[in-house]
Amino acid sequence: MILLKLDELIQGIIKGDRRSVSRAISIVENEQVSINAKKIIKEIFTHTGRAHIVGITGPPGIGKSTMIGNLAAMLSGSGRKVSVVAIDASSPFSGGSLLGNRIRMQESLTRHGVFMRSLANRGMKGGLSRSIWDTVKILDASGSDIIIVETVGAGQADLDVVNLAETIVMVLGPGLGDEIQAIKAGIMEIGSLFVINKMDLPGAFIAQKDIEETLAMSPKGEWKPPVVGVNSLTKEGYDDLIMEIDRHGKFVKKSSDIAFRKFRTELEITIDEELRNRFYKEIRAFLSDNEKIRILMEKRTDPYSAAENLINSIA
Amino acid sequence: MEKKDSYWSLKYRQLREQNHSPNSEYGEWADNTLTPWNRQTGFQEKEFTNSSNIPIKEVYNSKDIPENTEKHLLGLPGRYPFTRGIYPNMYRGRLWTMRMFSGFGTPEDTNKRLKYLIKHGESGLSIAFDMPTLYAYDCDNPRADGEIGKCGVNVSSLKDMEVIFKGIDLSKVSTSMTINAPAAILTAMYIAIGKKQGVPLDQLAGTVQADILKEYIAQKEWIYPPEAHLRLIRDMMVYCTENTPKWNYISISGYHIREAGSSAAQELAFTIADGFYYVEMGMKAGLDVDDFAPRLSFFFNSSINFFEEIAKLRAARRIWARVLKEKYGAKKDRTLLLRFHTQTSGYTLTWQQPLNNVIRTTIEALAAVLGGTQSLHTNSYDEAWALPSEEAVKIALRTQQIIAEETGVIDTADPLGGSYYVEWLTNKMEEEAFRYFDQIDRMGGILEAVKAGYLQKEIAATSYRRQMRLEEGKEIMVGVNKHKEEGEQPINILKISKKAQKNQLDRLNEVRGSRDEEQVRKALEELETAMRKEDVNTMPFILRAVEEYATLEEISNVGRKVFGSWKEPVIV
Amino acid sequence: MEAGKNQSLFKGKPIKILLAKPGIDGHDRGILVLAKAFRDAGMEVIYVGLLPTPEEVVDTAVNEDVDVIALSLLNGAHMTVFKKVADLMKGRNINDIAVVGGGTIPEGDKPKLEKMGISGNYGPGTPISKIVEHITERAAEMRKLKSMEE
Ligand SMILES: Nc1nc2c(ncn2[C@@H]2O[C@H](COP(=O)(O)OP(=O)(O)O)[C@@H](O)[C@H]2O)c(=O)[nH]1
């Protein structure tokens, strides 16, 4: 019975059925590495690899969601099937979250029937990693031409997006102040292309110059990251932006090197997680056994030895 | 980039210093009299704060207010800085206007209600519109389904306004219309009716709310991006300054900011900051501040924390007078007067034990009067639940009449002036307001601050805090979280007949069938051309379209095409 | 705030809830307070902003695969607008997403709404803890339905 339903779900994904896609994402989100979650991914895997995965990152308030709304509208307008995933932070206190990225895109999403899913990072502890990879796979298998992933420019979720996306769009803009220095120092190398948003505001040209100069000084690879200025309120500059995204998409798909790196990274993450998961039940049981832990503490056992003993006893 | 201190930050710093006077008498008293008493009586210390989160002391004395208070901060009524009132004899010379909001269901119903109120001695008309009208959707738009006549009267075209004012001589009444995003269109309709009745334009009296900034801040009823609405309001300001001298074109409204959950201090600060923006806008449009600023009026909320409300209203007058004189160079006294309408709080009303609302409204109305209001709307006790019944409206009106005619509070101006507590609190509210003015200025002005969602976030934080305090029982609402009664009966409510929707649809169809389509098309085209040119005044074009019976939505759609739409920033 | 006895069911799988005012009604004080309160109760809250259409609400609920849709209206149009949402859900055979309502809803309308499958229907002044409790219950029902299907 259960298996039959899961098969239907998998068929649904491949046919691009909304509710199947949506439910499958819940399963990979809520029941990570459960049998069901794994079965879904295993079964759809041959249907993946076609979509162009684009990560959009940058500081809060810079206009990422607005931009995705515009991109979604323009790309679907030209006949492509777009899917969107947006990641928000969970509250460290309650574990809950407010997923507000939709507000700015809602209009275009509705008008063009674009599938969009909000994900909470669920406090990092490996929470998102697996599910964001799997979510993108499901969307890929469902026939998306392009999958756009929004993430704030910090934290684990961001790293995951950097790893899984083929094209990273770094969004910057005027008025970032010191932040831009930090960005320049830290993560310039991850951008496949740089967008200066809010070109209608003062300071935008200076920001653009600044980024261009920094890029000119950075070591040059095969791909030279372009800098595109846009105004998301009027969609000025969007034709260039889409052209550059596509150009980079073609570049990546040609490079077997990049594909290999991505595959390897995912493999690594998956092995790590499988490993952790294999022992998860026993570790949890051990950690909730206060009696045992107290004894270890009273015996002044060092944490390394305690951990080694535990693992050895399970494995 | 080191910036010179702005007017706002200098003022804020001054006020902070002024209000931070050490009070050794209080300290000595607290040590030697209060503390022993508290200990002896086993009094549990707890925090007393008002809605603005200002901590309140056990007592205030002369040391809590600056020495020169009377001379510099108060003056006498009718004198700068008008803290004690804008007229020398205040209510002796002229009572406040008792203005009751009406408008529900069909234009026919509203027409009947207006006539009823005129008969019962109401001295000014006030009209509320339903949601489709406020968003400029015609009654046949699918989004309007089920909303026709629900929260006010529905207007889809000039025909509806003709019915509302049938048999009411516009030269004899003053009308206040609570409408914002489509304010220019409704004003044009009012003018059109005046013209049909043969009333000279310079005799049309009343107010249109047209305060679009507070829509983005609080009430969230907009059509276009802020800049577009502001431009249309500027056009209306210029047109009305020239043509309809008794038409007050912006009623700068704190009411909705408060209802959206703000504190009294936030209401004060955000409303007056909006006012400053409109002043700057008028000056930029080439108007003389002494010509147009007197036409700006204010609209405040009177809520349940009695002294806080009074202090807020007194502070508002002083801030407005000061800033208009010091910063905007107003020369005439008239320009410095902050005139305002007040409405009692809807937020404080409860559906539980509804008659308690009569008491709440009475206290709030009294605060408005002691705060020196020029006109007043008292809520009906059933308003927490539905549009008010006739009976409830009458009690609300009687509440005002009792305050005015029985209590003696009108005998002297500003009876609370000089109270240590009230003066201290007035100063404190003023300081809070300047803290916000400074902050808003640092964010690049109110428009930027609103677009970034700053004011909205401040309000949301306050309203969340209040809700949590209610849940924890730190704040009380009688009948809701204390002194509850089991098995309460829901009160009788006014039912809007389903006929309203049909009635409106029929009339709209009739309008569509009988107008000259060619003229409508031409009028709308010309309006579009006007809208596309920033320096053309759109008002005559709107008037023309209205007179050709173009519908509300058709006219506003021209703007939707030219200016686009707007989605709010993320607030939570 | 405690989400009550069903807490463990949602451990690591927070309740996902869509908050919406599917009418032309800009009074968002209540819904913004609820959004924060639900987050603080450990839920994942989707808010789509003002003025979504009933179609948008249902579409979003499906895309996001929420457990609960919470509708709020203060303008008196609930009998029309809530019903549209309920009809759309029925039309699409969606039975594993709960719909709860709130706002100024007269006593007399509540049974009618219940019949459409819209529960709760709390008025202003209802303690948030009570609303959270109700949502948690409904979400638990939905989770059971979902897990049986799979
Ligand atoms: N002036 C201007 N504002 C923009 C532009 N793009 C986005 N915004 C505004 O920036 C704010 C934040 O946008 P949002 O898309 O939510 O940013 P995110 O946090 O990066 O997703 C919103 O108020 C947008 O209207 C632009 O090109 N120019």
Ligand SMILES: [Mg+2]
């Ligand atoms: Mg965003």
